[in-house]
Amino acid sequence: MNDIVDLFVIGGGVNGTGIARDAAGRGLGVTLAELGDLAQATSSASSKLIHGGLRYLEFYEFRLVRESLQEREKLLAAMPHIAWPMRFVLPHHSGLRPDWMLRSGLFLYDRLGGRGLPGTKRINLRSHPAGALLKPSFRTGFEYSDAWVDDARLVVLNARDAEMRGATILTRAKVVSTTRHAAHWDVEVERDGRIHTHRARKLVNAAGPWAGKLSETTGDPHRLRLVRGSHIVLPRLPGHDQPYILQGGDGRIVFVIPYEDDFTLVGTTEAEHHGSASEAVCSPEEKAYLVDFVNDYFAHPISTDDIVWTYSGVRPLIESEGSARSASRDYQLAYDDDGAPLLTVLGGKLTTFRKLAESALERLGYGGQWTARAPLPGGTFDRRQGVAMIGRWMEAHPFLTEAWARRLLRSYGTEAETILGNAATAEDLGQDFGATLSEAEVRFLMRHEYARTAEDVVWRRTKLGLRLDAGQVAALDAFMAEARGEAAAAE
Structure with missing residues (x-):
């Protein structure tokens, strides 16, 4: 049986790892258990935005929008390598929300967001470059900031930082039972075929879509509303240099975003999800819906045949009446101290994870806030220094192309230098798996970022699955299996 820790966190998504990082930074003993890989479910299936949620203003969620926009500024400062500002284009659709409503909403959005990013401006789509992709009927619109x-x-970086501050991060670790006592919890965890009992003074249920089901076993049951969001990825639309936010006749909005240099990301849908969260897939109906949405606006039509990849995630929303579109993206922290304390995280959105973690630690009775603007691993540089860093790396490592160096910067920040080491040639980085993925990078991901399979690497730590073929992925998987075996034998 392990020594007792202050906090045991169940769930390796953004909220669970955010709480673990915050707690470890306050000097607490923390263990986190994740059933699969980090970010394997909802937290890797978002629209990839740090934003206030412009459309939430229609539902009068002013506090949520304000908090989200305040977080946007803090997160941009803390992680310049994996997050950056973008200027979104909102075409005015004459048959939908009137011009004055859009203008008023964006004015309020700017005021709630402060002065960190450039404000909204009206644009003439007949002369603005973004208008070239749109049908001629779209003549005016707005340009505003988000990230x-x-x-x-x-x-992954939250988990890595938590571990660097003393936390224990367990992946592929199934919580098989929890037993509550007056002053502690016993948590049985199955990992690598063996069951270990962990003891903690307090328990946090941050299991995302599974939090409701888990709450039934911890003795404090809660219901969640599961809503599926699906996305499609296309080859980069010609001239697609800025993201768009498009309005639909059903009241929804869809983002069209430049993605991974050579692709365009379109999403998201909102459909009630009644199956297992692990089985969420983009349905044919959702593919057609997103394609039709884009074709209502863009001059050159796309089809479902153009889709190169899809992904879906299940959002765990607070149970409420009304449509999936109007369901709140806010969060609740349910606290139960009838015995050893239990905190259950309900709802939430990507942008507010840091604030949620901070609030969770305060609800659990711990002081010492510290995470606002605190850099994540690799983020200890000013955003303006990024171009210079790329130049230095290309000079020190002549085999690097600009695209390769930029990819490393946007994934690892300053930690890319650990991967590159003293390499003078590409061969110095070891085996080449294709698409600039080297053995040195893979070993870094296995050693420091909990990667165990090719899927972990090509779809979560990177998005190189968009560029690698099946044979290359199989070769990577075989290499990683052999490396895991070597590591196990050396223990």
């Missing part, structure tokens, strides 16, 4: 984030890397 992009690599969601899966956000989760």
Whole structure:
């Protein structure tokens, strides 16, 4: 039986890892258990945005929008490698929300967001470059600021930082039972075929879509509303240099975002989900819906045949009446101290994870806030220094292309230098798996970022699955299996 820790966190998504990081930074003993890989479910299946949620203003969620926009500024400062500002284009559709409503909403959005990013401006789509992709009927619109984030890397870096501050991070670790006592919890965890009992003074249920089901076993049952969001990825639309936010006749909005240099990301849908969260897939109906949405606006039509990849995630929303579109993205922290304390995280959105973690620690009775603007691993540089860093790396490592160096910067920040080491040639980085993925990078991901399979690497730590063929992925998987075996034999 392990020594008792202050906090045991169940769930390796953005909220669970955010809580673990915050707690470890306050000097607490923390263990986190994740059933699969970090960010394997909802937290890697978002629209990849740090935003206030412009459309939430229609539902009068002013506090949520304000908090989200305040967080946007803090997160951009803390992780310049995996998050950056973007200027979104909102075409005015004459048959939908009137011009004055859009203008008023964006004015309020700017005021709630403060002065960190450039404000909204009206644009003439007949002369603005973004108008070239749109049908001629779209003549005017607005340009406003929000931000992009690599969601899966956000989760991994929170876990990595938590571990660097003393936390224990367990992946592929199934919680098989929890037993509550007056002053502690016993948590049985199955990992690598063996069951270990962990003891903690307090328990946090941050299991995302599974939090409701888990709450039934911890003795404090809660219901969640599961809503599926699906996305499609297309080859980069010609001239697609800025993201768009498009309005639909059903009241929904869809984002069309430049993605991974050579692709365009379109999403998201909102459909009630009644199956297992692990089985969420983009349905044919959702593919057609997103394609039709884009074709209502863009001059050159796309089809479902153009889709190169899809992904879906299940959002765990607070149970409420009304449509999935109007369901709140806010969060609740349910606290139960009838015996050893239990905190259950309900709802939430990617942008507010840091504030949620901070609130969770305060609800659990711990002081010492510290995470606002605190850099994540690799983020100890000013955003303006990024171009210079790329130049230095290309000079020190002549085999690097600009695209390769930029990819490393946007994934690892300053930690890319650990991967590159003293390499003078590409061969110095070891085996080449294709698409600039080297053995040195893979070993870094296995050693420091909990990666165990090719899927972990090509779809969560990177998005190189968009560029690698089946044979290359199989070769990577075989290499990683052999490396895991070597590591196990050396223990």
